[in-house]
Amino acid sequence: MFTGIIEAMATVKAINRIGDNLDIIFSGPITDQLSVAQSLAHNGVCLTITNVSGSDYIVTAMRETILRTNIGQLQVGDLVNIERSMPANGRFDGHIVQGHVDTTAICTALEDANGSYIYTFQYTYDADMARNGYFCADKGSVTVNGVSLTVCNPTRDTFQVNIIPFTFENTNFQSIKPGTVVNIEFDILGKLVARLHQID
Numbered sequence: 015m016f017t018g019i020i021e022a023m024a025t026v027k028a029i030n031r032i033g034d035n036l037d038i039i040f041s042g043p044i045t046d047q048l049s050v051a052q053s054l055a056h057n058g059v060c061l062t063i064t065n066v067s068g069s070d071y072i073v074t075a076m077r078e079t080i081l082r083t084n085i086g087q088l089q090v091g092d093l094v095n096i097e098r099s100m101p102a103n104g105r106f107d108g109h110i111v112q113g114h115v116d117t118t119a120i121c122t123a124l125e126d127a128n129g130s131y132i133y134t135f136q137y138t139y140d141a142d143m144a145r146n147g148y149f150c151a152d153k154g155s156v157t158v159n160g161v162s163l164t165v166c167n168p169t170r171d172t173f174q175v176n177i178i179p180f181t182f183e184n185t186n187f188q189s190i191k192p193g194t195v196v197n198i199e200f201d202i203l204g205k206l207v208a209r210l211h212q213i214d
Contacts, residue, residue, distance in 0.1 A: 015110065015111065015113075016055050018109060018163075019108045021097050022096055025092070026091060032074075035075060040072075041070050045071050048066055050064065053099045055096060058111065058115055058197045058199055059079060062074070082116075082118075095160040095186050109201065110201075114199060115199050116199055117138065117198050119135040119137035120193065121192050121194045124192060132174055136172045144170075146212075147209065148200050149200065150165040150173040157200075158175060161185055161187070
């Protein structure tokens, strides 16, 4: 489990396709604190570390992950938001993030708000998913590329988030512009409430 508070950014060094899987080599500033079999969120996707060597580490993304997230679109040199799983005595500075990305969204607008930034994202509306809690609620939580954020102005298939300069400078929001594909994880609390309403 994660909280959506990004610890650092890792850089993609190499991508190797093995069957339907991708072995991705990253270099990052906290690699010396990582170990094999550890769970690490990459743009909000929980992946298992399979190898650590010097400043580099390797994770494997399988077909389902590649199809459902933006991991399959990564290129060498890209920056990825990373977060280790929360320790038992850790703080909930963000919100409950599972590391199970629900879908992707496209950035449709970026506005300079005189000291912060307003991003608009659009995802494909699916009635069945919406009935199961896969939607955004105003002032609720949403995870974008692993970052815990507050939802503003949601519609059926769009929402906005406000990004302060610190978040912009310390996450890959600095690379997001109109047309960029991002990972979305909707709030687990909304999914659970929707599911409870379906149980007789």
